[in-house]
Amino acid sequence: MHILSKSTYIKGEQCVKALYLFKNRPFLRDKLSMEQRAKFKRGTDVGILAQQYFPEGINMTPSSPSQFGKKVAETMQNLSNPDINVMYEAVFQYDDTLIMLDIIVRDGDKWRAIEVKSSLSLSPTYYKDAALQYYVLKGCNVPISDIQLMYINADYVKNGELDLSQLFVFQSVKDYAEQYQEVISNNIANFKDIIKQPHSPKIPIGNQCDAPYRCEFHGHCWKDVPNEADKLYSIDYKPLYELLGDRNKTTAFLNLLFYRPAVPLFDGDKPYSEFIIAFSILSNNGSFDKIYNWSCLDDMSRWKESLSLLSEQLAGFERVICFAPQNITASLQKYDLMESKDLNYKILNFREVLQQSDFHHEKVKYDFSLKNVFESVFPNKTLFEHSRIILNAMSENVIERNLITNDLEQENRALRELYSHFAH
Numbered sequence: 001m002h003i004l005s006k007s008t009y010i011k012g013e014q015c016v017k018a019l020y021l022f023k024n025r026p027f028l029r030d031k032l033s034m035e036q037r038a039k040f041k042r043g044t045d046v047g048i049l050a051q052q053y054f055p056e057g058i059n060m061t062p063s064s065p066s067q068f069g070k071k072v073a074e075t076m077q078n079l080s081n082p083d084i085n086v087m088y089e090a091v092f093q094y095d096d097t098l099i100m101l102d103i104i105v106r107d108g109d110k111w112r113a114i115e116v117k118s119s120l121s122l123s124p125t126y127y128k129d130a131a132l133q134y135y136v137l138k139g140c141n142v143p144i145s146d147i148q149l150m151y152i153n154a155d156y157v158k159n160g161e162l163d164l165s166q167l168f169v170f171q172s173v174k175d176y177a178e179q180y181q182e183v184i185s186n187n188i189a190n191f192k193d194i195i196k197q198p199h200s201p202k203i204p205i206g207n208q209c210d211a212p213y214r215c216e217f218h219g220h221c222w223k224d225v226p227n228e229a230d231k232l233y234s235i236d237y238k239p240l241y242e243l244l245g246d247r248n249k250t251t252a253f254l255n256l257l258f259y260r261p262a263v264p265l266f267d268g269d270k271p272y273s274e275f276i277i278a279f280s281i282l283s284n285n286g287s288f289d290k291i292y293n294w295s296c297l298d299d300m301s302r303w304k305e306s307l308s309l310l311s312e313q314l315a316g317f318e319r320v321i322c323f324a325p326q327n328i329t330a331s332l333q334k335y336d337l338m339e340s341k342d343l344n345y346k347i348l349n350f351r352e353v354l355q356q357s358d359f360h361h362e363k364v365k366y367d368f369s370l371k372n373v374f375e376s377v378f379p380n381k382t383l384f385e386h387s388r389i390i391l392n393a394m395s396e397n398v399i400e401r402n403l404i405t406n407d408l409e410q411e412n413r414a415l416r417e418l419y420s421h422f423a424h
């Protein structure tokens with residue numbers, strides 16, 4: 001039975017208290033945010049494509065944690081089987097540390113180890129991940145020709161069938177991993193020792209609580225800190241009113257749902273190219289609300305219809321309010337200047353307006369989302385995370401996909417309430 005895994009090791013590098021709590025008091029974890037779930041899903045999709053790059057491999061994924069021991073033994077047997085050249089999720093264990101390697105490929109009389117990342121660039125954490133994998137592989141006496149990170153090529157442009165040899169790029173991290181071996185060995189010894197202690201280590205809260213990842217014990221460790229989240233927000237009204245301009249214009253509220261697939265879907269697109277997959281418009285004619293919804297979830301090749309529909313549906317309004325993390329007018333201009341130019345000039349990204357007006361509240365410190373702004377202005381109300389919509393939009397289940405329309409409408413109503421609060 002192992003004591004550490006890649007994820008618990010990385011947790012220990014961030015904060016040994018987080019590692020201790022995870023191993024001894026896992027019930028103290030914060031609930032998994034939708035944002036994190038969406039990231040995990042993206043990672044998985046790219047992982048499957050990476051396997052296709054090295055076809056006909058044996059998938060070693062254990063069906064349950066009780067299978068780890070069996071899979072470790074099978075992995076070692078497969079290494080000496082000349083008929084097996086590729087394994088996915090091969091399981092290795094050394095120094096009480098268990099790893100699952102994304103891909104391992106026979107390379108002459110050695111093996112090439114590959115760790116897959118769904119990102120466009122490599123972070124220091126990825127290098128550390130790979131160094132740990134290398135430590136365990138070496139400990140298991142696997143002859144390694146190279147250990148590489150396989151990630152997405154930012155310059156790839158889809159043209160016809162997906163070209164996996166162009167979509168992915170490789171970076172050798174063997175030299176780095178070699179240099180890091182002693183550090184890993186010492187860390188593992190230290191982590192195993194800490195886990196056995198009767199009490200959690202006394203680590204004060206600090207920058208490590210949010211870097212490189214937001215710690216899942218945030219709620220537990222920060223609960224005794226004077227609750228800044230209960231305080232009122234602050235804002236500078238002078239720039240706010242200047243940015244809002246004439247508040248008597250006929251106004252519509254627009255909630256756009258963008259999709260940024262790691263793997264390009266259409267010819268001419270690069271990885272993470274952004275496009276609109278659904279939108280909801282909310283307006284009021286004086287006595288009742290008018291709602292217009294559109295989506296292309298069942299056939300994303302129709303997405304460009306959104307641009308002419310948006311122009312058409314928003315034509316009668318002098319102002320369009322939205323709340324988006326990106327520069328929305330730049331996004332629309334990118335698609336098709338001719339179709340969206342009459343729309344761009346009247347769009348106001350309320351998120352940018354609030355940021356430029358120095359809106360501040362503890363809740364928005366790490367994530368200036370509609371949910372956090374809304375809940376800091378209206379402390380007795382709640383809004384779901386926007387990622388819920390993204391996850392449902394990507395679901396295989398048509399019922400879940402259909403839920404997004406209602407959610408987009410709800411977000412739009414929250415946006416209108418927020419806007420009315422400041423623009424009254």
Ligand code: SF4
Nearest residue numbers: 015018209215217221
């Ligand atoms: S919240 Fe901060 S101090 Fe607490 S376990 Fe996490 S990283 Fe460590």
